[in-house]
Amino acid sequence: MRAFEYVRADDIGAAVALVSGDPAAQYLAGGTTQVDLMLKDGILEPERVVDITRLPLRGITADDRTLRVGALTTMEELAADPTVAERLPFARTALLAGASTQLRNMATIGGNLLQRTRCRYFRDPGVPDCNKRTPSSGCAAITGAGARMHAILGAGETCIALHASDLCVPLVALDTVVRVRGTDGERRIPLTEFYLLPGDRPDLETVLRHGDLVTAIEIPLPPAAIRSGYLKVRDRASYEFALVSVAAALTVEDGTITEARLGLGGVGTIPWRARAAEQVLTGAPATVETYRAAAEAELRAPFTVPGTAFKPELARRTIVRALEELGGDRT
Amino acid sequence: MSQDSRNARAAQPAAGDAGTVRVTLTVNGADHELLIDSRVTLLDALRDELALTGTKKGCDQGACGACTVLVDGRRVLSCLTLAAQCDRRQVATIEGLSSDGRLHPLQEAFLRHDGFQCGYCTPGQIMSAVALLHEGRTGSDDEIREFMSGNICRCGAYPNIVAAIREVARQGAR
Numbered sequence: 001m002r003a004f005e006y007v008r009a010d011d012i013g014a015a016v017a018l019v020s021g022d023p024a025a026q027y028l029a030g031g032t033t034q035v036d037l038m039l040k041d042g043i044l045e046p047e048r049v050v051d052i053t054r055l056p057l058r059g060i061t062a063d064d065r066t067l068r069v070g071a072l073t074t075m076e077e078l079a080a081d082p083t084v085a086e087r088l089p090f091a092r093t094a095l096l097a098g099a100s101t102q103l104r105n106m107a108t109i110g111g112n113l114l115q116r117t118r119c120r121y122f123r124d125p126g127v128p129d130c131n132k133r134t135p136s137s138g139c140a141a142i143t144g145a146g147a148r149m150h151a152i153l154g155a156g157e158t159c160i161a162l163h164a165s166d167l168c169v170p171l172v173a174l175d176t177v178v179r180v181r182g183t184d185g186e187r188r189i190p191l192t193e194f195y196l197l198p199g200d201r202p203d204l205e206t207v208l209r210h211g212d213l214v215t216a217i218e219i220p221l222p223p224a225a226i227r228s229g230y231l232k233v234r235d236r237a238s239y240e241f242a243l244v245s246v247a248a249a250l251t252v253e254d255g256t257i258t259e260a261r262l263g264l265g266g267v268g269t270i271p272w273r274a275r276a277a278e279q280v281l282t283g284a285p286a287t288v289e290t291y292r293a294a295a296e297a298e299l300r301a302p303f304t305v306p307g308t309a310f311k312p313e314l315a316r317r318t319i320v321r322a323l324e325e326l327g328g329d330r331t
Numbered sequence: 332m333s334q335d336s337r338n339a340r341a342a343q344p345a346a347g348d349a350g351t352v353r354v355t356l357t358v359n360g361a362d363h364e365l366l367i368d369s370r371v372t373l374l375d376a377l378r379d380e381l382a383l384t385g386t387k388k389g390c391d392q393g394a395c396g397a398c399t400v401l402v403d404g405r406r407v408l409s410c411l412t413l414a415a416q417c418d419r420r421q422v423a424t425i426e427g428l429s430s431d432g433r434l435h436p437l438q439e440a441f442l443r444h445d446g447f448q449c450g451y452c453t454p455g456q457i458m459s460a461v462a463l464l465h466e467g468r469t470g471s472d473d474e475i476r477e478f479m480s481g482n483i484c485r486c487g488a489y490p491n492i493v494a495a496i497r498e499v500a501r502q503g504a505r
Contacts (some may be wrong), residue, residue, distance in 0.1 A: 005349040006369035006415045028413070035411045036392045039370055049369070051416055076405075100481020101466070102396060102459065105405040106412065238480035 001038070002045045009050050012057070012181060012213070019050055020183045020211025027052050027213065029072060030106040032099070033115040042125050043133065057110075057215055060084075067219040071110030071179075075167065076101065078109060087221045090228035090247055091170040094265075097232045098166035100239050110214035113168060113178065113194070114206070117161035118149060118241060131158050132202040139202075147307030149241060152315070154269035155303040159202035161269060162241075163195070168271035170230060170247035171219065173263035179216040182209060188218075195270035226251045226259065231322040233266070233314065242266030244315045246322040252286045255330040264298070267315050274298045277319065286327040288320065295319035352415040358383065359427025365414070373417050374398045374409035377424060385425035385454045389483075396482035399455040400424050406462035425454035428461070436502065437461060440495035448486035456482045460496050469500035 009015035019025045024047035028034060037043040058072040062083040069078060078084060079095040099107065121127045121140040129138030141147055141160050150160040168191070176191040189207060196204050208214075222228070228249035234240040245265035251258045260281035262274035277294035284290040295316040302312040356363045356373075358381060365380055374391070377383045377400070389397030391410045398409040401423040428435040437457050440446070447453040459482045463469060468478040475493050484492065 001370060003350040004369055006352045006413070008415070008418070028416075031411050031413065031416070032393060032408075035372070035413065039372065040392050049413075051413075053416060100396065101462070101478055102399055102406045102408045102481045103393065103411075106407050238477050 001040075001042050002047070004038075004046050005048045007048060007050045008054060009052050010054050012055055012215070015050055015052055015055065016181055016183060016211055016213050018048075019213070020209075022048055023210060024048060025050055025211075029053055029108045029111045030074070032103050032107045033111065037116060037123065041123050043123060052213070053108075062221070065221055067221060069109050069217050069219065071214045071216055072108045075099070075104035075107050075109065075112065078167075079104070083221075087224070088170070088174075088219065088228075090230040090249065091167065091174075091219070093230040094166040094170050094232075094245070094247060097230065097242075097245075109167070109217060112165055113171075113191075113214060113217070114208075115163075115165055118164050119161035120149075122161055131198070132161055132205075135201060135203050142305055145307070147305050148243070150305070150308050151267060151269040152302040152304050152308050152311045153264070153267050153272050153299075154197045156198065158200060159198035159269065160303065160305065160308070161198070161202065162266065163268060163270050164241045164266070165271060166230070166232065166242065166245060166265055169245055169263040169265035170228070170249075171217070171263075172271040172273045173247050173249060173261040174219055174222065176220070177218040178214055179218065180208065180212050181215045182212045186215070191217075191271070192273050198269050222249055222261070223251065223259075227326045228261075229322055229326050231318060231325070233318050244311065244318045246318050248319075248322045248326055250281070250286070250323065250326045252327050255286055257281050257284055257286050257290070257327060260294075262294075262298075262319070264315065264319075267302075267311060274319075276300070281323070285330055287331045288324060288329045289331065291320045291323040291327070292316075294323070354415055354418045356381070356414065356417055356422055357419065358422045359424060367414055369413070369415055371414045372410055373400070373402075373412040373414045373422070376414035377409060377422075380414075383424055383426050386458075387451055387454055389452065389455070394483070395452070395455075396459060397452050397455040399458045399482065401458060401462060404462075404465070406459050423458070423461075425458055428457070435461070436499045437464075437495065440499045441492070444491045444495040444498065445488070446491045446495040447484075447488050452482060452484045452486075456484065456492055460492075460499075463496065464500060469496060472497060475500075 026046040057070045059070045127140045129140045151162045178189045232245040247263040249261040260278045264272040277298040280294040299312045387397040389395035393411045
């Protein structure tokens with residue numbers, strides 16, 4: 001593990017200038033997905049670490065239409081927010097279904113968006129072939145044994161690494177916006193356009209430039225009549241990543257679905273917005289037939305390896321169950 | 332903001348020598364000034380610099396909970412926390428729980444209910460449970476199990492751990 005200089009930032013502009021001007025510098029916040037990669041695995045080797053945890057980017061404000069969450073707000077703080085409990089119950093469920101209380105006390109919302117994959121091949125410095133670490137070196141996960149926790153959507157021969165966030169699943173379904181500060185000022189990026197599919201450059205994960213700092217997220221509050229839920233299927237009852245998770249929000253009027261928002265976790269190389277499924281659902285009768293058709297539409301062309309061959313069917317069934325719990329069955 | 336923290340301006344290394352950092356850790360109420368390598372975790376600072384070996388190193392990668400301590404009253408994993416990030420923060424470890432030679436009610440309950448076998452995860456379990464009581468997440472056995480799930484016990488003492496926590500919660504002790 002390489003030595004690094006530790007710098008504590010207490011000014012946002014200075015922190016952005018410092019990291020932007022130094023390719024070997026990295027921000028550090030909660031550290032739960034970074035300290036291990038830096039100190040234990042030797043995957044990240046910054047020469048300078050800029051601790052941003054004392055920047056004034058913590059706190060939650062709400063008006064009638066939007067919840068604004070400072071990037072350094074912790075997962076536990078967001079889960080405890082009364083507006084989240086009242087207007088975004090499925091986001092609260094997703095938050096509390098992730099990690100453990102200790103990790104949620106450390107992990108920040110900005111860091112949750114930018115968490116690195118749990119792919120064991122990416123995290124093992126003894127594995128040379130990882131396109132995410134070293135472009136054009138290959139992908140050990142494709143042929144590796146025990147490839148259970150890998151992506152089937154947005155995945156391909158170059159990379160099947162999963163984005164393992166629970167929180168991002170409802171956030172992407174809600175059209176959350178990310179506020180980013182760079183050297184040329186602040187800009188707003190929809191979460192649906194924030195992540196990059198691996199394609200032929202799995203090492204490029206987001207549209208951020210080096211030195212860009214996530215300062216906040218803005219979550220549009222859905223209409224009060226909408227019903228929402230987060231369903232997480234995993235190997236253990238608690239403290240485990242999702243095999244498949246579904247964040248769904250439905251408005252049903254007179255047996256017809258008038259609004260549908262759907263996000264998938266545990267299956268995508270990026271937090272997955274299930275637009276094909278939403279298209280089937282919107283305007284259709286709230287029936288199990290509709291839910292099945294929606295699940296089928298989203299899982300039409302999964303990329304599987306032997307270890308993930310079970311996932312498309314598990315994803316279909318989880319989608320149908322999540323929708324049935326919200327919308328019922330009017331057949 | 333104190334005068335001291337104003338002196339640690341942005342873009343200034345926290346110590347003269349790149350690669351080392353000067354940190355004041357307040358552990359169980361006592362201040363300790365340390366000049367340490369930037370890479371030192373809070374866990375290693377407690378154990379190796381301050382000889383507070385009650386906090387245990389289990390997986391050392393954030394998966395087992397054996398290293399759980401409280402920072403500013405919140406339970407965190409000391410193995411994934413840089414000591415440098417805890418400058419002037421209040422750190423509470425298992426060594427600070429008893430007072431005047433009397434064990435904390437949770438420590439007594441763990442003894443009474445046989446809440447451990449090998450004992451290696453126990454300091455983490457107890458620090459986590461101390462926070463659990465403050466968080467008010469002891470309404471049912473299911474709730475205790477869910478919010479203690481970040482603390483792994485390879486000996487499988489879980490039923491007795493839940494029993495110990497349940498008893499202290501019902502007594503209303505803190």
